[in-house]
Amino acid sequence: MQHxxxxxxxxxxxxxxxxxxxxxxxxxxxxxxxxxxxxxxxAAVAGLLHDCARDLPGEQLLVLARENSVPVDGIEKIxxxxxxxxxxALLARQQFGVLDQxxxxxxxxxxxxxxxMTLLDKIVFxxxxxxxxxxxxxxxxxxxxxxxxxxxxxxxxFDAAIILSVRRGDLIHPxxxxxxxxxxxxxxxxxxxxx
Ligand SMILES: [Fe+2]
Ligand SMILES: [Fe+2]
Numbered sequence: 001m002q003h004x005x006x007x008x009x010x011x012x013x014x015x016x017x018x019x020x021x022x023x024x025x026x027x028x029x030x031x032x033x034x035x036x037x038x039x040x041x042x043a044a045v046a047g048l049l050h051d052c053a054r055d056l057p058g059e060q061l062l063v064l065a066r067e068n069s070v071p072v073d074g075i076e077k078i079x080x081x082x083x084x085x086x087x088x089a090l091l092a093r094q095q096f097g098v099l100d101q102x103x104x105x106x107x108x109x110x111x112x113x114x115x116x117m118t119l120l121d122k123i124v125f126x127x128x129x130x131x132x133x134x135x136x137x138x139x140x141x142x143x144x145x146x147x148x149x150x151x152x153x154x155x156x157x158f159d160a161a162i163i164l165s166v167r168r169g170d171l172i173h174p175x176x177x178x179x180x181x182x183x184x185x186x187x188x189x190x191x192x193x194x195x
Contacts, residue, residue: 006048006096014055021133022048029127036150038119039102046106046124049096053088054081061087075173082173085111113158113179119150126153129160136160155183 010019029047033040053061058080065072070086089108092098106124109117113125130139130146130153138160146153158180165172 003044003048006045009096010048010052013052018051018054021131022051024131024133025050025124025127028131029123032123032127032146032150033120035147036119036123038123042100042103042106042120043123043127045098045100046103046110046120047127049092049098049103050088050107050110050124050128051084052091052096052107053084056084056087058083064090075171079171079173082111085109109179112173112175113154113182114175115178115182117154117179117182122150122154126150126157129157151183155180158183 007019007023010022014022026044026047029043030040032038033043053064056064061080061083062072062077064070064087065076065083068087068090070083070090072083076082086108088110089104092104092107098104102118102120105118106120109121110124110128114121117125126142126146130143138156142153142156145156158176162172162176162180164170165176
């Protein structure tokens with residue numbers, strides 16, 4: 001019932017493709033939650049709402065962040081699209097009535113990651129990249145790794161994002177590097193991806 005309300009509200013906020021992606025992330029996250037012993041419902045909600053602010057223009061993201069005391073750093077000023085994650089968490093609370101901090105945090109860190117990530121944070125982060133609609137070289141391998149070793153899948157996602165940023169000549173947010181280094185820093189998961 002709640003899901004139906006969320007989907008109806010999302011229909012007014014997102015284009016069709018983004019909505020489809022959100023539904024797919026929700027399902028993928030729920031599946032990973034079952035596999036890794038996280039709460040299926042929390043994963044489904046965080047997956048569904050993770051991109052709720054993704055279709056807002058950069059200027060609006062900056063305004064919403066400023067009005068609601070969401071911290072904005074220099075890189076986010078240049079690349080406000082990064083704010084769709086923390087502003088998404090804000091909208092999930094304000095517009096969707098989500099009060100669960102675990103869910104809100106997973107939405108908040110789904111773009112850059114964080115130095116320390118909860119199981120749900122990791123699940124939503126990986127589900128965002130591994131959902132069935134994603135098409136990029138290595139995605140089949142990522143889907144397989146996601147079901148075998150969540151930390152390794154997370155590391156693959158971080159590596160691929162950093163490599164892509166370098167190739168594009170984009171700025172790399174320090175939090176993306178901290179998040180990458182934070183994956184089992186003393187016990188790095190075995191195996192590599194070929195992003
Ligand atoms: Fe996103
Ligand atoms: Fe997404």
